[in-house]
Amino acid sequence: MNTAPITPLRWADRGACLDSDPELFFPFSWEGLPAWHLALARRICQGCPVRVQCLTWAVETGEADGMWGGTTPDERRRIRATRERRAG
Ligand code: SF4
Numbered sequence: 001m002n003t004a005p006i007t008p009l010r011w012a013d014r015g016a017c018l019d020s021d022p023e024l025f026f027p028f029s030w031e032g033l034p035a036w037h038l039a040l041a042r043r044i045c046q047g048c049p050v051r052v053q054c055l056t057w058a059v060e061t062g063e064a065d066g067m068w069g070g071t072t073p074d075e076r077r078r079i080r081a082t083r084e085r086r087a088g
Contacts, residue, residue: 038072055070
């Protein structure tokens with residue numbers, strides 16, 4: 001029997017952002033960020049081996065803060081709204 005503790009975000013241990021400045025992915029505010037800030041974070045996400053898991057988790061849990069899977073909170077809200085509309 002495996003008695004290792006369950007880690008819900010086990011995939012996050014393989015994230016390309018592990019060694020990045022947390023402020024890059026969790027800025028104090030998304031308003032007024034310089035273009036390079038978003039572009040740099042998105043570039044890291046684009047090369048991330050767990051991007052799909054990250055984005056799926058953030059959308060499905062309603063994660064309201066930070067960049068996950070290359071998306072901002074506003075972008076995830078739009079994804080959820082589109083899914084809800086399609087689900088009827
Ligand atoms: S997709 Fe982006 S935010 Fe998610 S684990 Fe990978 S690098 Fe980090």
